[in-house]
Amino acid sequence: MKKLFPLVLLLISLAAIAQRPQRQDVESIKITGTVLDKDNGDPLEYATLVLRPINDPTKVTGGITNEKGQFDVEIAPGTYQVRVEYISYKTYQKNEQEFLTSTDLGTIKLGIDVEQLDAVEVVGEKTTVEVRLDKKIYNIGKDLTTSGATISDALNNVPSVSVDVEGAISLRGNENVRILINGKPSAIAGFGSTDALRQLPADAIEKVEVITSPSARYDAEGTAGILNIVLKKEKTLGFNGSLNVNAGYPTSSSISLNSNLRTDNYNIFNTLGYRYRDAPGNAFFDNTYTSGSFDRVIEDRIYNRLGRGFNINLGMEYFLTEKSSLTGSIFMRFSDDDDLTENTNERFNESLLESRTFREEVETEDDNSYQLSLNYINNFDDDGHKLTADFQYSNEEEVETSIIEERNTFPDTQLIVLEDVYQNEVQDEFLIQADYVLPMEDAQFEAGYRGNFENQVTDYKLDSLDQATNQFVTNEGLTNKFTYTENVNALYTQYGNKMGKFSFLLGLRLENTQLKGKVESDFDSNAIEEQYGVDVNLDFDKNYLGLFPTLNLIYELNEMENVSLGYNRRINRPRGRYINPFPSRSSRTNIFQGNPDLNPAFSNAFDLGYLRRWDKITLTSSVYYQKETDSFERIQESTGQTTTDGIEIIRSLPINLSTNERIGAEAALMYNPKKWLRLNTSFNFFKFSTEGVFNGIDYGTDNTSWFGRFSSKVSLPAKVEWQTNAFYRGPTQNSQTESKSMFFLSLAFSKDIMKDNGTIGMNVSDLLNSGKRRSYTETEFFTSRSEFQFRRRSVNMSFVYRFNQPKERNGNRRGGGNDNNGGDDEFEG
Incomplete structure (x- = not known):
């Protein structure tokens, strides 16, 4: 504004x-x-x-x-x-x-x-996108469709980014993306999973930085690039804040309070929120088999997920001197989820129904996260010469218990299986970081260190009812404790300079990665190793030392036009469920199992960009190329085992393929033809090819796909705002699975009330109820047609009240300790 x-x-x-x-x-x-x-x-x-x-x-x-x-x-x-x-x-x-x-x-x-x-009259809106030397910054805080939504929902409105129905986040169609909060890995985003982003409110976001050509300051993690989510922190003097209340259907409600007390000596900030959300979904699978007791199996699933969550972020920034400050904050998140999955399973031979079963899984999940952060910043002068230091400790504990019961309902009625599953996952992470910035005439030098030390312990136990004895018996092959350690030490330096219309930023990052895994079992751990093959070692200690150069160039053709070129080398480390050897089972016949033998993938990427501004139009575009070695690929294969009633068990498993090449082009256009009308559109087209053989099967493939989005915002009379967001993803394919296209449409309306201190709003997410993943998988031993919808169409009403706070934030304020988002201080050229 x-x-x-x-x-x-x-x-x-x-x-x-x-x-x-x-x-x-x-x-x-x-x-x-x-x-x-x-x-x-x-x-x-x-x-x-x-x-x-x-x-x-x-x-x-x-x-x-x-x-x-x-x-x-x-x-x-x-x-x-x-x-x-x-x-x-x-x-x-x-x-x-x-x-x-x-x-x-x-x-x-x-x-x-x-x-x-308080007397400032807002006569316009801050631009939606800001283009920097190595990133694009999207200010999505004013997006009406994010009212009452989650951070995961909000990311799906950011150009170059897409979020699938299961919450997996992709950048330019590539899921190997690093998620940071305020420039750092964080318990807020979750460790090795994006589930936490579905529990936190979108209105906590100030902006999202899309970093497709990261400089050496950033972690080398994430071959697709980095998404840095910068959270809001009010900078207006005095006591101020906002209250946000939401209610919707299917049943959902939330309340969040953002408050801030700022003086010349300190700044106290607090975010408090509670969320209650029902996420009804469904899935359908039509599977055919070349072996086993049945040639066709149809599964019809109904999901009822109830999530309750409470989060608080409390911090204080204290100005030690005119040039230095110390910021401390603590973040806590407590969630309690209850999920019910009902699965009706029909088995056929030669089109005749042979049997029908009903499977019910009742799962409870308690997830508690804590994070303590300290930040010190010393501005030696007003020209950008400064030193920052950060310490962060995060702890997350997730306890899951499931009771799985499956019964025959045709031609007779009897119990097939009754299982009790327990999983306890505890993760600790320490982060130590120091960054030094030395500005020079038309230039800037930076150097720093970052250490990430992570330990994750997963305790998994599976008990099954022995109907002969009516006693629960522990599955010795799957009951184990798996400890995973990831330690990363990194040093970096970078130098930027501006010579007339030409600017560059050259950096080099040295990272040492240690990956350790250990299986402990009261039983015979060889049973689980046999599931992978003789070459897999569940007790491993691997070390990787690598150099990661980065180069970003920009040439200003004129004040309104420039061309940029970026190069970077990146790493994708296996983590989370991709390395956890204990299977998660959506049914007795379909399981997902992590692969502890995964090695990191490495990539080299190039990005050529073009920016042009006109009076009412801004165009950003780029052409990019990436080649990745030892890339991850998720395959499906037969386990060689069958259920007690003769159905073949299929396993999904991530593996290292030899290479993955990706080339693409994207463009985004922002057009403001009238004061009351804002139009945004973006388009991304890419082609990728993979090569690799696993267990004698060639998983190589070539494919092209694209996705695009459109957004319009109209200012109507009586201070009413109307926003429309549309997203389309074209079909895509890997070596085994073809995913169909998907279209997603959302509408939102808002009106200012109470002398502009309050805003009421309504939004409809997935208006056409078309946000479904449809796919077809074909292998040598089975085919599968499936459809999955995580949450059906929803309607949400919201009310925001701002106290001692203008509707739009105006200007920066003193200090900056907690505003360090890992990139704003870089040399911009």
């Missing part, structure tokens, strides 16, 4: 200038300078420079600052009144300044005008 106001003033001024004849007989001179926030040294983009000639005050000229706060304008020699303006900041003014030659005004620091904060 605040950026558009000075821009409008400038356009009016330039329009007035354009109507007057210009002098051509006088050589022009250049006036340059930089505008920064007085308190924290941040550059102020779109600040307005106004130059008014003393001898003719009607001939106003000037310019606006770029993303680094710099301006560069040409004027005729003479005496001028100089004024630098930025909405909600005190105006800088100098009278009768004589300019006879090109002059650098140096650094101009603007301070907050507290008295004007």
Whole structure:
């Protein structure tokens, strides 16, 4: 909002200038300078420079600052009144300044005008996308369709990002993406899983950084790139905050409170939330077999998932001096889920129904997460010279208990199996990080260290009822304790420079990765090793030392147009359920099993980008290429075992394939034809090919796919906003499975009330109830047609009340300890 106001003033001024004849007989001179926030040294983009000639005050000229706060304008020699303006900041003014030659005004620091904060009139909206040297920043906090939604839902509205019906997040169609919170791995995002993102409210997000060509400052983890979710932290002086209440159908409700108390000496911030959500879903499978007792099996599943969650994030930033601050925060999340899955199973031979069974699984899950964070920042000067240090400890414990009962319902009625499953997963993670930034003239040097130390213990037990004795018997082959350790130590350095219209950022990261696994069992652990083959060792200790170079280049064709080129080398480490050898079973005949023998995958990626801005249009586009070795592929194979009633058991297993090549192109267009209308669209097309053989089967394939999204926001009379979001994903295919296309449509409306302190809203997610994954799998021994819907169409009502807080946030504030998101301080060129 605040950026558009000075821009409008400038356009009016330039329009007035354009109507007057210009002098051509006088050589022009250049006036340059930089505008920064007085308190924290941040550059102020779109600040307005106004130059008014003393001898003719009607001939106003000037310019606006770029993303680094710099301006560069040409004027005729003479005496001028100089004024630098930025909405909600005190105006800088100098009278009768004589300019006879090109002059650098140096650094101009603007301070907050507290008295004007509450009187600021919002005349526009902050741009939806900001393009930097190595990333795109999407401000999604004003997305109406995220009201009452989760962080996972909100990510599905970000260009280049897609979230499938099971919550798996992809970047440019690639699921090997690293999720960070405020620039760091976090218990908030979950460890090795994105389930936690489905439990946290979307209104906690300030912005999402899509980093497709990460610099050396970032972890090398994630071959597709990085998604950095930056959470909100109010920066307005005094006590302020907001209350958000939501209710919807299917049954869902949530309440969250964001509060902030800020003085000149400290800042206390708190987010408190409770969520209750029912997620009814369904699935259908039509399977045919070449062996076993039946040639066709049809499964019809109904899911009823009830989730309850409470989260709190409490922190304090204390300003030690004018240049340094210490921030401490604690995050806690407690969730209690109850899931009921009902599975009707019909078995056929030659189209005749032979038997029917009914399977019921009752699962309870308690998930508790804690995270303690400390951040120290010391700004040695106002030019960006600083040192930051971070310490973070996270703990997550997840306890799952399941009772699985399956009975024959045709032609007779009898108990087939009764199982009791217990799984306890505990994970601890320590993070230590230090970053040093040294700015130089038109350049910047950085260096740092990061250590991640993670330990995960999974205790799994499966008991089955022995109907002959009516006693539960432990399955000795699957009851084990698996301990997984991942330690990563990294050093990095990078250097950036700007030479005229050309900028570059060159970096090198050295990482040492240690992966350790150990199986402990009161029984014979060889039983589980036999499921993988003789080459798999469940007790392993692997070390990987690698160099990860990065290079980002940008050339400014003019103020409104640039071309960029990026290169990076990345790693994808196996983690979470992909290495856990204990199977999860959606039915007795279909299981998923992690592979502890997975090795990390490595990739080299190139990205060529183009940006063009017009008066009302912004275009961002890129062409990219990636080659990955030892890439992960999820395959389905026969276990060679059958159930007690003769159905072949199929296993899904992740493996290392030899190579995976991906080439694609994407484009995003933001168009604001009218003050009341905003249009956004993006499109991504990619082709990938894989090569590799496993257990004598060739899993190589070639495929092309695409996805696109469209969003429109219309301002109606009576302060009513209307937003439409549409997403389409084209069909895709790997060596075994073809996934059908999917279309997803959402609508949202909102209206400001209570003198703009309150907002009521309504949104409909998946209006057409079409958010379903449909796929077809074919192997040598079976085929499967399936359809899966995680949650059906939902309607949500919301109410937001803001106290002592303008609807739009205006300006930055002093300090920045907790605002370090792992990238904002990088050299931008």
